[in-house]
Amino acid sequence: MKTSHVFPALALACSLGSAVNPAKAEVPYRFEELRLAEIPSIEAEPDVAWVTEQFDTIGAPNPLPDSERSRPAADWSGLPRPRLTNEHGHAAVVRIRNLYHPDSHQAHQWLRYLQSDDASPIAMACGPDTGEPRGVDTYLLEASRPEGPRYTVVEAWLDGKTCKGLALRRYQTTVKPLAGGLAYTYRTHCARCSPAQSETLHVVIPTAMSSSATGGFRYWTYLMEHLELPLGPGTSGSLRARIEEGSIRSWNRVVPRALPVADVELRIETSFAVGEDEPTIVLATRAVNILPL
Amino acid sequence: MSPRSRLAWIAALVAAFAGACTSAPRAAAPKPPRASAAHGARALGAAATSPAQSDTRPLPNPCARRHSDAVALPESPVRQSSTIALARLADRTIAYVADADRRALHTVDVDSRAVLATTPLGGAPSQLVVLADGRVVVSLRDANRITLLEPAPAPEQGLAPLCEARTPSEPIGLFVTPNESTLFVTSGWGHALTAFAGDTLEPRYAVALPREPRAVYVEPSGRRAFVSHAVGDQISIVDLEDPLHARRSVDLRRHNGENSSRHTGQGFVLSALVGTNPEHVTRLLAPMVSVDQDAGSISTETYGSRFLAAAPLVAVVDTTSESLLGRHLSVLGGLERAGGPEKACTLPRAAALAGDRLLLGCLGVDAVLELDARARDPMHFERRRFRVPAGPMGIAAEPGRERAVVWSQFAATVSVLDLHEGAATKPAAEIVVSKELPPGLGSVEARGRILFHATNDPRISGDGRACASCHIDGREDGITWQTPEGRHQTIMLAGRMNEGAPFGWRGETIALRHHVGRTMKRLAGRGVFSGADFADLDALIAYLKVMPAPVRVEPDEARRVLVARGRELFDDPRQGCATCHPGGGTDRSAYDVARSPYHIPFDTPSLRFVGGTAPYFHDGRYATLGDLLRGVDGTMGHTGSLSDDELRALEAYLEDL
Numbered sequence: 001m002k003t004s005h006v007f008p009a010l011a012l013a014c015s016l017g018s019a020v021n022p023a024k025a026e027v028p029y030r031f032e033e034l035r036l037a038e039i040p041s042i043e044a045e046p047d048v049a050w051v052t053e054q055f056d057t058i059g060a061p062n063p064l065p066d067s068e069r070s071r072p073a074a075d076w077s078g079l080p081r082p083r084l085t086n087e088h089g090h091a092a093v094v095r096i097r098n099l100y101h102p103d104s105h106q107a108h109q110w111l112r113y114l115q116s117d118d119a120s121p122i123a124m125a126c127g128p129d130t131g132e133p134r135g136v137d138t139y140l141l142e143a144s145r146p147e148g149p150r151y152t153v154v155e156a157w158l159d160g161k162t163c164k165g166l167a168l169r170r171y172q173t174t175v176k177p178l179a180g181g182l183a184y185t186y187r188t189h190c191a192r193c194s195p196a197q198s199e200t201l202h203v204v205i206p207t208a209m210s211s212s213a214t215g216g217f218r219y220w221t222y223l224m225e226h227l228e229l230p231l232g233p234g235t236s237g238s239l240r241a242r243i244e245e246g247s248i249r250s251w252n253r254v255v256p257r258a259l260p261v262a263d264v265e266l267r268i269e270t271s272f273a274v275g276e277d278e279p280t281i282v283l284a285t286r287a288v289n290i291l292p293l
Numbered sequence: 294m295s296p297r298s299r300l301a302w303i304a305a306l307v308a309a310f311a312g313a314c315t316s317a318p319r320a321a322a323p324k325p326p327r328a329s330a331a332h333g334a335r336a337l338g339a340a341a342t343s344p345a346q347s348d349t350r351p352l353p354n355p356c357a358r359r360h361s362d363a364v365a366l367p368e369s370p371v372r373q374s375s376t377i378a379l380a381r382l383a384d385r386t387i388a389y390v391a392d393a394d395r396r397a398l399h400t401v402d403v404d405s406r407a408v409l410a411t412t413p414l415g416g417a418p419s420q421l422v423v424l425a426d427g428r429v430v431v432s433l434r435d436a437n438r439i440t441l442l443e444p445a446p447a448p449e450q451g452l453a454p455l456c457e458a459r460t461p462s463e464p465i466g467l468f469v470t471p472n473e474s475t476l477f478v479t480s481g482w483g484h485a486l487t488a489f490a491g492d493t494l495e496p497r498y499a500v501a502l503p504r505e506p507r508a509v510y511v512e513p514s515g516r517r518a519f520v521s522h523a524v525g526d527q528i529s530i531v532d533l534e535d536p537l538h539a540r541r542s543v544d545l546r547r548h549n550g551e552n553s554s555r556h557t558g559q560g561f562v563l564s565a566l567v568g569t570n571p572e573h574v575t576r577l578l579a580p581m582v583s584v585d586q587d588a589g590s591i592s593t594e595t596y597g598s599r600f601l602a603a604a605p606l607v608a609v610v611d612t613t614s615e616s617l618l619g620r621h622l623s624v625l626g627g628l629e630r631a632g633g634p635e636k637a638c639t640l641p642r643a644a645a646l647a648g649d650r651l652l653l654g655c656l657g658v659d660a661v662l663e664l665d666a667r668a669r670d671p672m673h674f675e676r677r678r679f680r681v682p683a684g685p686m687g688i689a690a691e692p693g694r695e696r697a698v699v700w701s702q703f704a705a706t707v708s709v710l711d712l713h714e715g716a717a718t719k720p721a722a723e724i725v726v727s728k729e730l731p732p733g734l735g736s737v738e739a740r741g742r743i744l745f746h747a748t749n750d751p752r753i754s755g756d757g758r759a760c761a762s763c764h765i766d767g768r769e770d771g772i773t774w775q776t777p778e779g780r781h782q783t784i785m786l787a788g789r790m791n792e793g794a795p796f797g798w799r800g801e802t803i804a805l806r807h808h809v810g811r812t813m814k815r816l817a818g819r820g821v822f823s824g825a826d827f828a829d830l831d832a833l834i835a836y837l838k839v840m841p842a843p844v845r846v847e848p849d850e851a852r853r854v855l856v857a858r859g860r861e862l863f864d865d866p867r868q869g870c871a872t873c874h875p876g877g878g879t880d881r882s883a884y885d886v887a888r889s890p891y892h893i894p895f896d897t898p899s900l901r902f903v904g905g906t907a908p909y910f911h912d913g914r915y916a917t918l919g920d921l922l923r924g925v926d927g928t929m930g931h932t933g934s935l936s937d938d939e940l941r942a943l944e945a946y947l948e949d950l
Contacts, residue, residue, distance in 0.1 A: 028715070029665075029676055214619075214669065234611060236619035236669035269668040273575040275613030282667045282674075 029267065029284035034178070036278050039201070042173040044188035091141040091254040093221050139219065139226060141184060141204055143177070144256040149184055151175045151204065175204070179285050181255040182206070182243075183266060187231060199231035201270055201281070203239060206251035208266075209290050211241035223250060229270045231279045236271035244290050263290040356428075356456040356493050362446035364427035368693070373510060373563075374420035374467035375643065376687030377700040377707070379403070380427065386691065387448055388698050388707060389429055391418035394731030398431060400448050401707050403698055406724045410451035415440065417841075419465040420687070424473060424491075428455065432464035432478060435844050439464055439478055441494060458494040461485040462846040466509045468518070479506040479520055481766075482843040482905055486520055486531055500531050500538045504771065504907065508563035512612065513572045519610070521560030521579050524771045528560065528579055528608070530615055543610050545581070547621035554587035556772050557608070557622065559765065562644035564651060566666050576618065577610040578666060580641035580653050582762070583622060587775045603758050605638045607651065607664065607671040619669060635749045637757055638662055638672065645697060647690040647712055650676065652697055654685035657748025657759050661685060661699055661710060679718050682706040683743055696721070703743055705731075733839065741836025744829055752826060755817025760833070767840035769906055773913035776815075778893070780912040785902055788842025792878055792899040798911050800883045800896030805834055843902050845949070852945065859946025862939055869930045870943075873897045877950040886929045887911070904948030918944045 140152040151173055157166040175184040184204045190197060200215060204226050211217070214237035215228030229237035245261045252258040265288045272279035365380035365387040376391045387409075390399040396417050400410040416436025423429050429442045429452060437460055442452035461483025468477040473491040480487065484506060487499040505523035511533070512519075520529040527542040545557035559582040566576040583604045609618040636658060643654030643661075651666040661679040668674035684703025691697060695712040699720075705727045708720035730739055745760045745767075747753060753760065763770050767787030773780040781798045795801070796808035809830060814820045821830045848856060863870040863877075873880045874897065883894035887910075895911050903909075908916050915921040922940050926933035932940065 214623075230619075234614055234616075234618070234620070236609065238623075238669040238673065240673075267674065269665070269674060271576075271609065271618055271667065271669055273611040273613060273618055275573060275575040275611070280667050282665060284665075 027286045027288070029286045031282070031284050034281065034283060036281060039176050039185055039187050039281075040174045041187040041189055042171055044171055044190055045169055045192070090145070091143065091224055093137075093139040093219055093224065093226075137219065139204075141175070141224065141254065143181065143184060143254055149175045149177060151184065151186060151202075177255075178203075178283060179266065181257055181259060182248075182251075182264065182285065183268075183283075194232070196230065196232040196234050198233075199279070201229040201231045201237070201268075203227045203229065203268060205241055205266060206243050206247040208241035208243045208247065211239070213237065213239040213268075214270075223254075229268060231270055231272060231281075233272050233274050233276075237269070239266070239268040241266045242288060242290055263288050354493055356441050358426060358428060358443055359453075359455070360443070360446060364444040364446070365423075365448060366427050367423045367425065368691070370425065370471065371689070372422065372469045372471065373508070373565075374422040374430075374432070375645070375689055375700075376418075376420055376702070377689045377698055378421055378423045378429075379689045379691055379698065380423050382448060385448075386694075388689065389421055389423065390700050390707060390726065391421045391431060391687070392702070392705065392726065392731075393417040393419065393434070394702065394705070394734060395727060398429070398442070398452060399707075399726045400444075400451060401724055401726065402448070403707075403709060403722075403724075406709075406722050408724065408726050409449045410445075411726070412442065412451035415454075415457070419463075420467055422467045422469055424469060430467055430469070430476060432460070432467055433457075434463050434465060434481075435841065437462055437464065437480075437483075437844060437846050439467070439476070439489070439494065456494055458489055458496065460487055461499065463844050466507055466520075468509045468511050470511055470515055471513060475511075475515075477509050477511055477518060479509045481505050481507065481523070483846060484905070486518060486529075488533075498538065500540065502529050502531075502540065503527065503542075504905065505765070505768075507561045510563050510565055510577060512565075512574055517612075519563060519577055519612070521563040521581075522558070523560060523765050524558045524769075526557050528563070528577075528610060541615060543608075543615060543617060545583075545608060545617070545622065547617070548583060548623070553585070554775075555583045555585045555604075555622075556770070557581050557583045557606075558770055558772075559639075559641060559762075561642050562653075564644045564646050564666075566646065566649075566651075575612055577612060578644070578646075578651055578671060579608040579610060580638070580644055580651075580672065581606060581608055582639050582641070584762070584770075584772065586772050603637075603639045603756060603762055605641065605672050607653075609669070609671075623670060635757075636660075636678075637748070639748045639757055640746060640759060640761055642686050643688045643699070645688040645690040647692045647695075647697060650712070652688050652690060652710075654681070654688050654699060655748075656684060656686075656746045656761065659683050659685060659701070661688065661697075663712070677718055679708075679710050679720065681708045681710075681720060682723060684746070703739070703746075735835075737832045737835045738839050739836075740829070741832035741834070742840075744833045745836055745840075751819055752821060752829075753813050753816065753818045755819075758816055767837075768843070768902075771907060771913075773908070782908070782911060782913045784898060785906050786837055787840045787902075789899045789901050790837045790840075792901070793881065795881060795883075795896055798895055798898075799893070800881075805837070806830055809834060809837075843905060848949065855942050855945045856949045858939075859942035859944065859949075862935065862943045863946050868932060868935070868943075873929075874900050877901060877947075884929075886925070888928055900947060900950050903950055918947050 136156055136158040138154045142150045153171055154167055155169045173186045175186045177184055182205065186202050188200045188202060204224055207221065207223060207225050211225065211227065213227035213229055215230050218226040218228060227239055229239055242265050245263050248259050248261050265286050267284045269282040270279055365382035368381045371378065378389050380387045386403040388401040388403050390401060392399055396414050398412045398414055398418060399408055402409050414431060414433060416433030416438060419432040419434040421429055421431045427444055430439060431442065432439050438457050439460055440457040441455045443455050444452050460478050461480035463481040463483060464478045465481050466479040469491060476489045476491050478487045478489065484502045484504050485499050486502055486506065486509060488497040489495060490497060502520060503522055503525050506520045507523050508521045510519045516534050518531040518533055526545045530541040532539045548555045560579055562580055564578045565574045566578055567574060583606055606622055608622060611618040638653060638655035638658060640656035641653055642656050645652045646666060649666050651664040651671050653662045653664055655662060659681055661681055663676045663678065664671035665674040665676055681699050682701040682704030684701045685699050686702040687700040689698050697710045697712060699708040699710060701708065705725060707724040707726060709722040711721040730736060748757050748759045763783045764786050769783035769785050773782045794803040796805060802808035802811060810820045821827055862868055877900045879897045879899045883896045885892050885894050887893060887895065909918060909921040915924055919940065922932045922943060
């Protein structure tokens with residue numbers, strides 16, 4: 001129970017031909033071996049504790065805690081621009097957190113559809129009149145980077161007046177492409193967390209028609225989504241995503257090697273019994289038919 | 294149960310079985326000689342030992358092999374029982390099949406697809422396991438015995454009985470420890486795990502368990518036994534090193550991160566997922582079904598939720614932490630995520646592991662699912678499924694040959710599955726062991742049995758529940774369902790269906806046909822309408838009347854005295870029990886025993902087999918019979934003046950009904 005499986009892009013390509021035939025909807029899963037040690041791991045602090053609903057003395061929202069202002073300032077101009085791809089053609093996501101509920105997952109998960117000024121992607125401007133500090137997450141996937149794929153995460157308070165950010169958490173890691181580039185993955189290790197929360201598997205995939213993951217998702221945008229699965233001892237997780245061919249088509253603009261354009265299902269299962277040496281990761285894909293809504 | 298009472302229970306149980314070892318055989322054939330008291334088991338079919346021999350030398354072990362010819366041996370050690378097991382004889386693969394309907398053990402050549410022999414047994418076999426030397430242990434459910442058989446030199450000659458031993462009521466699951474020093478047996482109705490000496494079948498000890506234990510798995514170290522239960526939200530863990538054999542459990546009530554109104558049962562099988570170290574099994578897989586007794590029911594006319602009441606799952610037990618891997622069961626998506634009523638495995642009855650694949654046999658849909666055993670919940674990672682004949686009750690895998698055999702009890706057929714990737718999902722071969730209906734089960738009843746277990750019949754339910762979903766083995770699931778009239782407990786069927794009208798907790802119907810049809814509608818089924826439906830309804834009812842009742846065990850003398858005293862109290866007009874339950878049955882009347890503000894009368898149920906149907910009262914408010922007897926004084930008989938000893942006697946009588 002030490003190895004996991006990934007299927008190669010070639011196998012996916014072979015199976016996709018049958019995906020369009022409804023009579024062959026039950027295409028078998030494809031598996032390929034993957035060793036845990038091959039998944040890059042990085043030390044990361046626990047999730048940022050975003051403080052909610054702070055108000056100043058006259059009741060105006062003031063979400064940036066004073067304690068956070070003591071953090072060293074970061075130059076926002078060095079961070080990814082808020083658009084689907086950055087100037088180099090890499091996939092980037094900027095999520096501006098809800099002004100009143102910066103820690104609320106619920107407040108963010110519908111942003112993909114609402115397209116409000118809190119939605120991602122949006123344009124941002126800095127200046128004296130641009131409002132209060134906001135929580136901002138940025139994610140940059142450099143899948144086509146010549147030195148190898150890389151992923152950058154920055155979570156910060158952005159002061160729109162000064163155009164400066166206060167980074168709460170920032171890390172950069174190489175990522176491992178799975179399934180021929182259908183997914184990119186890495187691990188975070190948290191030394192200060194409980195054993196069950198000490199290890200997390202992160203998976204970045206094209207935006208799915210439907211997806212679920214035991215550890216939840218970090219964001220979900222038009223281009224890509226970032227899901228998490230537990231890897232700590234005593235935990236188990238399951239990720240299931242059904243990705244339409246339209247998403248694959250968009251994805252092909254940011255990955256180094258184009259994937260076959262077809263509907264596909266991605267499965268990742270993680271489990272780690274306390275008495276085992278390391279977690280088991282199972283990864284499989286198969287061609288499917290995703291019926292239009 | 295306190296340590297003291299546990300000790301007393303164990304002592305009584307062991308004494309009862311030890312005493313049974315020298316008793317006359319009841320049903321085994323051929324007639325065996327009396328066994329020596331030096332051995333726990335009774336010898337069967339052995340040549341009589343001469344007096345001179347018995348005077349001067351130790352008596353031969355009646356359970357030992359009696360010939361030295363080569364017999365079929367298990368290729369890889371499968372210690373856990375099933376209704377079907379494989380062994381190899383030269384280049385032949387032999388399947389032994391426990392056929393409960395025909396009270397026989399079939400010997401089948403898997404390669405030539407031939408039934409080589411049929412060995413009659415002294416009872417209906419539940420399961421079997423093949424020992425390393427080729428002998429076969431069989432549990433005889435309706436005979437309260439296990440029996441040990443030896444294959445004849447030629448498999449066409451069947452097997453010969455060697456010895457047998459008594460068990461608590463309804464022996465089902467078997468497990469042989471790696472060195473074969475101990476054989477563990479679960480007893481369903483007797484709710485016990487009994488350890489026998491592997492070489493002599495002499496009883497060593499017994500451990501009381503919660504209701505309806507089924508499969509047993511003992512870890513390679515021999516320290517703990519894990520037992521699944523057909524009802525009751527738990528997997529029992531018995532500490533085998535503890536002198537008192539303390540019992541713990543894995544709690545299966547946590548769903549989606551919280552304790553909810555869901556219950557988890559149907560635990561008929563339990564498989565160990567062997568990883569890189571076979572000596573250290575870290576996970577057990579327990580295919581089960583979670584049902585919601587409450588959700589959405591208050592404003593409907595259903596038992597439980599109209600939607601997603603039943604959610605099949607495979608509970609993965611972390612054996613080190615003795616908890617669920619992932620801490621809770623996930624039933625999000627419920628039945629639909631498992632394929633909907635037409636595909637979901639809501640009656641899991643057989644399982645075997647083939648590498649990292651869990652083969653799961655499902656009644657109702659009559660399929661074997663190939664699941665990824667490494668998944669968080671393998672039930673939701675189906676790799677493919679095989680259609681098999683009706684009633685898959687046992688699977689044995691032959692991983693080295695990428696194949697498995699399946700025993701379908703209702704169709705009396707052994708199927709051979711090709712497990713190679715890309716192979717067809719219909720059986721590579723089907724071997725019918727008998728084309729004749731078994732004794733006591735006519736074509737109408739046989740049809741009724743299939744209907745009773747049908748999980749995708751829109752006439753019966755709207756959410757894929759079968760009759761057998763709640764009436765497990767024709768009994769009940771211990772669940773009190775939310776209904777428009779308040780909480781009502783599933784009621785026992787097996788053994789009570791000939792008691793007559795009225796039916797239902799409120800005695801609302803006087804015709805069984807009407808009651809069954811009404812129940813179907815409450816399950817959101819469409820009921821019955823056409824002539825063909827009526828024929829099926831008659832078949833279902835015919836089966837209800839012949840489904841096997843629980844098997845009682847003969848009480849010892851002390852217990853007999855206690856029960857007799859309890860009967861006196863029961864019949865005593867001062868207690869008034871027999872007024873409404875004459876002879877333990879029913880007076881067919883209804884009474885306001887709950888004393889609710891609404892004065893709702895409840896039908897007097899029969900008390901047949903009431904001892905194994907906890908919890909008690911129509912709404913399950915009493916956990917034990919003792920609680921019931923103490924709690925209903927004045928509303929249901931008069932027990933307030935009885936001493937503790939008298940209450941215990943009364944309880945014993947009820948348990949014996």
